[in-house]
Amino acid sequence: MSTCFIADLHLSAEEPETVERFIRFLNEEAGEHKTLYILGDLFELWLGDTLPSSGSEPVLEALRTVTDGGTDIYVQHGNRDFLLGSGFEKQSGCKLIADPYLIGLDGRRILLTHGDQLCTGDLSYQKYRKLIRNPLVRWTLLHLPSTVRVAIGDKLRRRSNYDKGNKTSAIMDVTEDKVRETMREWNTRLLIHGHTHRPALHNFELDGKSAERMVLGDWESADNTIIYRDGSFRQLTL
Numbered sequence: 187m188s189t190c191f192i193a194d195l196h197l198s199a200e201e202p203e204t205v206e207r208f209i210r211f212l213n214e215e216a217g218e219h220k221t222l223y224i225l226g227d228l229f230e231l232w233l234g235d236t237l238p239s240s241g242s243e244p245v246l247e248a249l250r251t252v253t254d255g256g257t258d259i260y261v262q263h264g265n266r267d268f269l270l271g272s273g274f275e276k277q278s279g280c281k282l283i284a285d286p287y288l289i290g291l292d293g294r295r296i297l298l299t300h301g302d303q304l305c306t307g308d309l310s311y312q313k314y315r316k317l318i319r320n321p322l323v324r325w326t327l328l329h330l331p332s333t334v335r336v337a338i339g340d341k342l343r344r345r346s347n348y349d350k351g352n353k354t355s356a357i358m359d360v361t362e363d364k365v366r367e368t369m370r371e372w373n374t375r376l377l378i379h380g381h382t383h384r385p386a387l388h389n390f391e392l393d394g395k396s397a398e399r400m401v402l403g404d405w406e407s408a409d410n411t412i413i414y415r416d417g418s419f420r421q422l423t424l
C-alpha cells in the first residue's frame with residue numbers, strides 16, 4: 187500500500203477548476219492510497235470552522251467519502267488555513283497533525299512540515315507567525331464576529347500577496363541553517379515540505395551522512411505529488 191503527500195492546494199471559490207480537479211483526485215485516486223498527507227494550505231483562506239470558506243462544502247464531502255472508504259487523511263495547518271479545527275475534522279473525517287510531524291515508513295524517520303517555519307530569513311513574517319499562532323490570539327480570532335473575521339482575512343491575503351511581489355526570492359525561501367537545525371533536532375535524514383512552491387529534490391550532507399529535502403510544488407504546478415511505494419519515493423505531477 188502506498189502513501190501520498192501533497193500540499194498547497196490553496197482551494198478557493200475563485201478557482202473553481204482547481205477545486206474540481208482536487209475533487210476528481212479525491213474521487214478517483216486518493217482511495218488507492220493507505221494514507222494521504224496534506225502538508226498545509228489546503229484552503230486559500232479559512233476563517234474558522236463556523237465560517238467555512240465558500241465552495242468548501244463539496245471538498246469536505248469528498249474528503250469524507252475517502253476517509254469513510256478507509257484511507258487515513260492527515261492535514262497540517264498552513265499559513266493560510268491555520269484556523270482549521272475540530273469542526274473541520276468532524277465534517278471531513280481528516281485528522282489535523284502538528285507541524286512539524288514525524289512519521290515512520292518502513293523504519294525510516296521522515297519529518298513533515300508545511301515549510302513556513304523554515305523561512306527564517308523573512309523576519310517580519312516570523313514575527314507575524316508567532317503572533318497569530320499564539321493560543322490566546324487564535325482563540326480571540328475565532329471568537330470575533332464573522333464580519334470582522336472576513337475583513338481580517340482580506341487584509342492577510344493582501345499582505346501575503348504584497349510580500350510575494352515585494353520580498354526577494356531568497357528571503358521567501360527556506361534557510362539552510364534552519365533546515366539542518368530542524369533535521370538534527372528530530373534526528374531525521376529526510377524532510378518533506380511545501381509552502382515555497384519550489385518543487386525540488388535537494389540532496390546534501392548532514393553531519394557526514396547523506397540527507398534529502400523533498401519540496402512539493404503547489405497544486406497548479408509540476409511535481410506537486412510525492413508517492414511512497416515499495417520502499418521508494420517518486421515525485422510526480424497530478
Ligand SMILES: [Mn+2]
Pocket residue numbers: 194226227264265266300302380381382
Ligand atoms: Mn504556505
